[in-house]
Amino acid sequence: MAEPVQKRARQECSQELCLEKTSLLNPQTIRRAVLNEVNEPIVFRGYLKGKWKCIDWEAKDWGKVLGDDDLVFRVGARVKEGDHLKSPQWETECMKGSMSYCEFLEWTKGQRTxxxxxxxxxxxGTHWAYFDYFYMKDLEQPEHLLGAIDWGTFGFTDRGLNDSTLWIGSTGANTPCHIDTYGCNLVAQVMGKKRWVLFPKSQSEYLSPTRVPYEESSIYSEVGFPRPDASSHPRLISTTPHSFPLMMKKE
Ligand SMILES: O=C(O)CCC(=O)C(=O)O
Known part of the structure; x- marks a missing residue:
């Protein structure tokens, strides 16, 4: 039942800009487009190369930023091949686990539990872990990130570490589908890869919207992404998601 939705979810993002085009854009034009002109996701592929220092960083460089501190990860069960979820793995129902960044890397390689x-x-092998919603300003030594990330590249010179969160996840890590009611998000993929599935706002009703206690700025979907059981949510079939991978390959 989930198959047709997943097939259609492979439709790529309609606003995809590659390096050749983005090098002609200036940050003010991007800012205007993001805030006022474009109502669909825009992907700037290759745009940050040569602009953000951290694009060339490897795990050891992130190790310096994150140090030996214990990071708190949201932990969920990985969905087995062929299984479908009747509901999301709600964030409040996930387990929590603490690991330093270095321990996390060993954990992803199966070298520790x-x-x-x-x-x-x-x-x-059975679980994913997600260090999420972490404000960069709360790092032990946030100064390591000064100059390494720069939202001015997109025209947002007024945004910095105080407004930026860090997300580090293992295979399968995901967040329940939701809509943030406060505006738009800028996301930079600086390492590894992540797939985004975004739905037109007008299709919210097909996604079984619900409120979650204490989450005032977001409306959640009761659909069990990332592997929805479409028979529990028959209106899902009427959606036309944009789905695209963000990938940062190291050369
Ligand atoms: O990247 C994620 O897993 C979720 C991000 C998120 O909640 C958001 O950008 O609103």
Missing amino acids: CTSQCGSQVNS
């Missing part, structure tokens, strides 16, 4: 807050041992 992680003890969740409820005492169970989780490994990366």
